[in-house]
Amino acid sequence: MRIDIITCLPKLLESPFSDSILKRAQEKKLVEVAIHDLRAYSLDKHKSTDDYAFGGGAGMVMGIEPIHRCISFLQSERQYDEVIYLSPDGELLTQALANQLSLKKNFILLCGHYKGVDERVREHLITREVSIGDYVLSGGELAAAVVSDAMIRLIPGVLNDESSALTDSFQDGLVAPPVYTRPAEYNGWKVPDVLLSGHEAKINEWRHEESVKRTKERRPKLL
Ligand code: SAH
Numbered sequence: 001m002r003i004d005i006i007t008c009l010p011k012l013l014e015s016p017f018s019d020s021i022l023k024r025a026q027e028k029k030l031v032e033v034a035i036h037d038l039r040a041y042s043l044d045k046h047k048s049t050d051d052y053a054f055g056g057g058a059g060m061v062m063g064i065e066p067i068h069r070c071i072s073f074l075q076s077e078r079q080y081d082e083v084i085y086l087s088p089d090g091e092l093l094t095q096a097l098a099n100q101l102s103l104k105k106n107f108i109l110l111c112g113h114y115k116g117v118d119e120r121v122r123e124h125l126i127t128r129e130v131s132i133g134d135y136v137l138s139g140g141e142l143a144a145a146v147v148s149d150a151m152i153r154l155i156p157g158v159l160n161d162e163s164s165a166l167t168d169s170f171q172d173g174l175v176a177p178p179v180y181t182r183p184a185e186y187n188g189w190k191v192p193d194v195l196l197s198g199h200e201a202k203i204n205e206w207r208h209e210e211s212v213k214r215t216k217e218r219r220p221k222l223l
Pocket of ligand 1: 132
């Protein structure tokens with residue numbers, strides 16, 4: 001998988017990809033992530049990427065030209081399966097969408113800022129819009145990191161124990177059961193006996209029951 005992220009604030013995206021699972025996925029060459037500074041594609045002498053909104057009103061709008069130049073340059077280098085604009089009114093990111101996207105290969109993720117991007121970008125230059133939830137962020141960078149993380153961890157080989165993605169919440173329409181580690185008793189608080197029993201079938205049954213119980217309590221719509 002290759003992910004090209006277009007942003008006017010590249011620094012915001014440095015740390016999410018430089019640690020832990022996302023870092024290892026890149027080291028193992030399972031994913032390549034490239035961050036592109038939109039300012040480099042601005043023809044303006046101040047390298048600005050935004051301007052006042054036509055019709056007036058508060059807030060700047062990101063202009064189409066640098067975005068178009070950047071997307072066109074990337075598309076001249078390789079084919080992209082999706083050009084995604086991160087947007088609060090886009091398709092909601094769910095585990096199902098993450099699964100679906102993780103089967104594709106090359107992505108451009110476009111991060112907006114300020115009031116968002118000129119509508120013509122959305123009409124003509126992108127293939128899809130994704131939101132990470134019904135709330136408004138200051139920019140698309142955190143959303144791009146969230147979407148990337150959700151996709152990357154599903155690529156076979158990224159997680160050490162592949163079954164661990166399969167037993168995560170939402171993967172099978174249920175939320176995950178509770179998990180515990182040593183010590184078996186802390187401060188008088190005990191780990192359920194069944195988990196210490198070594199009886200695999202019983203443990204699996206208990207985990208399934210707990211998943212169903214939790215799903216009923218927390219995400220009844222999934223059932
Ligand atoms: N004026 C816009 C919000 C702009 S927020 C509106 O009311 O809809 C600035 C940028 O942050 C957006 O262009 C988008 O790229 C990003 N963003 C904000 N909230 C987001 C969300 N929930 N999911 C994905 N991206 C989001």
